[in-house]
Amino acid sequence: MRLDEPFPLEAVSSRLRHAILKEFQGRCPTIREVAEIPDRRWLSTPDVGPRSVEIIHNFTDAAQEQTIRPPDAQLTDDELLKRLEWLQKEVQWLLDFLEAKLCKE
Known part of the structure; x- marks a missing residue:
């Protein structure tokens, strides 16, 4: 998974999926775009709580780690x-x- 790939909306709950789509006016954002939204903004969004932010971080951190890390x-x-x-x-x-x-x- 890389930062410029689409965020895997199918892998998150429908509530979080709708919140992300609403934030990006109905389009599927890239992982990078989702990562650029501050946690405070996500937490102020209806249907997004601390667990949802943690889920977002799971995907964004994984993509960033693959970009930064050298081969195993x-x-x-x-x-x-x-x-x-x-x-x-x-x-x-x-x-x-x-x-x-x-x-x-």
Whole structure:
């Protein structure tokens, strides 16, 4: 995922998806555009709370990290461990998200 790719609206809740689309007048923004909106502005938007901002950060931070980080072959052991921990948190978030989706159905 890169900063200039479309923000993955299909991967977020319908409330957050509508809030993002409303902020960008109905068009799908890039990850970079979503990242440029300050947290304070997102939190002042109806239907966007701290958890939604955290979800936005999950996508924007991941894209920024891929842009900044060198290829994995050049990472130190400490950097690889931090990346593993970050990926494990991402996997846990995805599992929680899927479990919540399945519970709704």
